[in-house]
Amino acid sequence: MNEPSDNKPRLIEIDAESAGQRVDNFLFTRLKGVPKSHVYRILRTGEVRINGGRCQAPRKLEEGDVVRVPPVRTAQREETSAPVGLLRGRLESAIAYEDDDFLVIDKPAGMAVHGGSGVSYGVIEGLRALRPRAKFLELVHRLDRDTSGLLLVAKKRSALNALHALFRDDHAVRKVYVALLAGVWARKQLSVDAPLKKNVLQSGERIVKVARDGKPALTEFRRLRKYATATLVEARLYTGRTHQIRVHAQSMGHPIACDERYGEDAANQAFRRSGLRRLFLHAAELSFIHPRTGQPFTIKAPLAAELQNYLDTLTA
Template identity: 45%
Template sequence: MKHKILPISIIYINEDMINQRIDNFLKKKFKNVPKSMIYRIIRTGKIRINKKRIKPDYKLKNGDQLKIPPIKIKCRKNNNISIQNSEKKLLNNILYEDNYLLIINKPSGIAVHGGSGINHGIIESFRKLRPLEKYLELVHRIDKETSGILMLAKKRMALISLHEQIRDRKIKKEYIALVHGLWPENLKKISQPLLKKKLNNTQKKVLVHASGKFSETHFRIKKKYSLTTLLTAIPITGRTHQIRAHTLYAGHPILFDKRYGNHNLDLKIKHKNKLSRLLLHANSINFIHPKNGKNINIKAPLDLNLEKYLNALV
């Protein structure tokens, strides 16, 4: 088993991460790191929150700045050629860039960051591609299987500004989703609380539950096909897997969703089409530029395979 040193990272705690003990948070994030090492780096003060030492039982708060030192993790053998090809593809997928922001059209199947068994992600790739950038952090996350808009901050002030906009729900995101069945014309909003549940040692699932966090998604029908419906989904809140969980709750799961989908329906469709990726795409985002205050709207085109797939539907 090979090892890899993860670089220093800074994580800004959002509302989906709060109330977790720091030791449990780190154990989940770095599953390949021995627990003894995690407790050692906490005890020796290498883990800092808001530039201060903390104890293992410290509970994360919204807005906390968590600084993690370089960590040695076990990793599988990488296909270096595959990684290099992916990195070149990312450069071609840049939608917007200035001195403060970098926005890309993330391909489906690529994680946003390494850790938890994933050796290489978007943020690691761009830090390698842009070695002269002194600061480069993820503004938000997007599921590995989902394609579309992903924002990176190139300055700390930009990250803080955009996180404030996220907390104040001033950033507007829009997704495209292809779901099974014919979506009801009158179903335009789902407001159902979502709760994270652990299914086994590794996988978690978000389900509608009375004790979950308030979650709301708005939906618009773009086009109805014979067996499926193309939707516009607008998440009002930003919960993990929110759109995927809400469409499942409505009885219309997203096509080829291995965690929240309908495997039997997917199998029938796979016989006709080769495409089998999650059919969820973050296609637009609207926000206020952190420096000049201008209203910015970015759109991410569908990849050619997905566009061909939708055009072939009847």
């Protein structure tokens, strides 16, 4: 593979991990920060070539193909120093596990998993900047920006495909979260089986609601400890809908502490007055069969320090 320069095209030889992708999807991963409309333009105009010939977006890449990528200006190049400078220490110290197939980040709250929606970069852009020689780094799943805890990043396309297949099976991956609910929840355990539907408000804000015509969603809540004005619970996800735990907790009448979107203003103000500064939701455990070794894999992340410190101030 020829190394790129700022004003010369790149010649990229396709390896086994990249084979099977559409050429447009391959370019999206290689040209971070370039608008999709520009990627399709350089395909249309023949500036992208495979083995010397013009190609169309749906063309599937094969091992050994040589892709010519023209020089382009990307926002990522201009911003690379920002994620390196701001995220290097946080990301390096947040890697909880790594092998040849994937790594697991114990993501801090407040850090987006990827750029977009007003955020110039996130975990995945930071990792790519920290590891410029890595051929492949892709998110397996997502966490809300304000949620802390375990996040999977694939290091090979084969691992990404295998892990995606596991995550599509509601029973193949054990996903456990810890949350603090507003109010005293009288029950010890409850399975919330309530379909969820995304809605976009006139302001452009995305919100999720329980709706009969929504997608199936199942969360199992188990009480861990009661406090005077709050309840610590474990929430196990059997599906992976957007904001699922947050909306299901709201539907029980006990929204998550400091949830600015689905919580109650009065309760949130009380939590803030008592010292809680963030959404109390933490991805605490992931368990699945390792896609390459076939062995059971489990990883756990203790509560973020700011959450544990807050719990230590509460009275039963």
